[in-house]
Amino acid sequence: MKKILVTGGAGFIGSALVRHIIGNTSDSVVNLDKLTYAGNLQSLVSVADDPRYCFEHVDICDASEVARVFEQHQPDAVMHLAAESHVDRSISGPAAFIQTNIVGTYTLLEAARSYWGGLEGSKKADFRFHHISTDEVYGSLGEEGFFTEETAYEPNSPYSASKASSDHLVRAWHHTYGLPVVTTNCSNNYGPYHFPEKLIPLVILNAVNGKPLPIYGKGDNIRDWLYVEDHARALYLVMNRGRLGETYNIGGWNEKTNLEVVQSICAILDELRPAGAPHANLITYVKDRPGHDHRYAINAGKIEHELDWKPLETFETGLRKTVEWYLANSGWVQGVISGEYQNWLQQNYTER
Numbered sequence: 244m245k246k247i248l249v250t251g252g253a254g255f256i257g258s259a260l261v262r263h264i265i266g267n268t269s270d271s272v273v274n275l276d277k278l279t280y281a282g283n284l285q286s287l288v289s290v291a292d293d294p295r296y297c298f299e300h301v302d303i304c305d306a307s308e309v310a311r312v313f314e315q316h317q318p319d320a321v322m323h324l325a326a327e328s329h330v331d332r333s334i335s336g337p338a339a340f341i342q343t344n345i346v347g348t349y350t351l352l353e354a355a356r357s358y359w360g361g362l363e364g365s366k367k368a369d370f371r372f373h374h375i376s377t378d379e380v381y382g383s384l385g386e387e388g389f390f391t392e393e394t395a396y397e398p399n400s401p402y403s404a405s406k407a408s409s410d411h412l413v414r415a416w417h418h419t420y421g422l423p424v425v426t427t428n429c430s431n432n433y434g435p436y437h438f439p440e441k442l443i444p445l446v447i448l449n450a451v452n453g454k455p456l457p458i459y460g461k462g463d464n465i466r467d468w469l470y471v472e473d474h475a476r477a478l479y480l481v482m483n484r485g486r487l488g489e490t491y492n493i494g495g496w497n498e499k500t501n502l503e504v505v506q507s508i509c510a511i512l513d514e515l516r517p518a519g520a521p522h523a524n525l526i527t528y529v530k531d532r533p534g535h536d537h538r539y540a541i542n543a544g545k546i547e548h549e550l551d552w553k554p555l556e557t558f559e560t561g562l563r564k565t566v567e568w569y570l571a572n573s574g575w576v577q578g579v580i581s582g583e584y585q586n587w588l589q590q591n592y593t594e595r
C-alpha cells in the first residue's frame with residue numbers, strides 16, 4: 244500500500260488517475276493542485292470522502308508549501324501531472340507555461356530530492372518520481388513513421404518546448420543526483436471530464452447546442468488518440484513497474500485526422516440526438532494555428548512488451564462512451580463553463 248503524491252490531480256488526466264487509484268487499488272492519494280481554470284474538484288466527487296484521498300491546494304512553484312506537503316504526508320511516490328496544458332493558450336500567453344511547466348517542475352524536483360535524500364532503508368530504495376509528459380516534445384512527423392523513445396526532441400510550440408524542458412530537468416536530476424525517476428510521453432487523451440476548450444468536448448457541446456464546429460485549416464492534421472482511462476492504467480503500471488531512468492511512450496494506435504474525429508462525433512450524435520439536419524453541416528473551417536504540427540503517432544511497443552499494457556478501448560468505443568458521458572453530465576459541464584464553479588471555488592478555496 245503506497246501513498247502517492249499526485250500533482251495536477253484535479254485536471255483531466257490527473258482526476259482519471261486519482262479515480263483509478265482510489266477505485267481499483269489499496270493505495271492512498273494526496274492530490275496537490277493549484278486549481279487553475281483547468282482544475283475542477285467536481286471531477287473528484289466520487290472519491291472525495293474516501294479516507295485514502297486528501298487534497299492540498301498548493302502551487303507547485305511555491306517551494307516552502309511543496310516542502311511542507313512532502314514532510315507532512317511522507318509519500319512513497321510522486322506522479323507529476325500539474326501543468327499548463329493547452330497549446331493555443333501557450334501561443335497567446337507563454338509566461339504561465341514557462342512558470343508552471345519549467346519552474347514548477349524544477350521546484351518539485353528539488354523538494355523531492357531533499358525529501359528523498361532524508362529517507363532511509365526500503366522507503367528510500369522504493370521511492371520514485373514519475374514525470375508525465377507529451378509526445379509533442381518530438382515535433383511533427385511526415386506521412387510515415389512513429390515516435391519512439393529514441394526520437395530526438397524537436398518541440399515547436401511554447402507548450403511543447405516547456406514540456407521538453409521539464410523532461411530534460413527530470414532526466415538531469417536522475418543522472419546528476421540519482422533521483423529515481425521514470426518519464427512517460429503520451430498522445431492526445433480524450434474521455435469524460437475533459438475541459439471543453441479541447442477539440443473533442445468542444446465539438447460535442449457545440450454540436451448539441453447547434454453552434455459551429457471549428458476545424459483548423461483543412462482538418463488534415465493527424466493525432467493519435469488515447470482513452471484517458473487506458474492512460475490512467477498505463478501510468479499506474481509505469482509508476483509501479485517501469486525501469487528507473489527509462490522513458491515509456493503511451494499511445495492508442497488510433498491515428499485520425501481532425502476532420503475524421505469531428506465527423507465521427509457528428510455521426511454518433513446523429514444517432515443519439517437526431518437533429519433536423521446532420522450535425523456535420525455545422526463544420527466550419529477556421530484559420531490554422533501558427534506552427535501547427537502536421538502529424539503525431541506513437542509506437543507504444545515498449546510499454547506493451549515490457550509491462551504488458553494494452554489500450555482496452557478502440558477509438559470507436561471510447562468516443563461513443565465520451566459522447567454519452569457528455570450527454571448525461573450536463574451538470575458537470577455547466578459547472579465548469581458557467582462561472583458557477585469559479586464562484587464556489589472562491590468561497591471554498593481563497594488564496595492563502
Ligand code: NAD
Binds near residue numbers: 252254278325326327
Ligand atoms: P489539465 O490542464 O486538464 O490539468 C492540469 C492540472 O494542473 C489542473 O488541475 C491545474 O489546476 C493543475 N495546475 C496547473 N498549474 C499548476 C500549478 N502551478 N501548481 C499546481 N497545480 C497546477 O491537463 P491534463 O490534460 O490533465 O494533462 C495532465 C498532464 O499530462 C500535463 O502534464 C500534460 O502536459 C500531460 N499531457 C496531456 C495530454 C492531453 O491530451 N491532455 C497529452 C499528453 C500529455
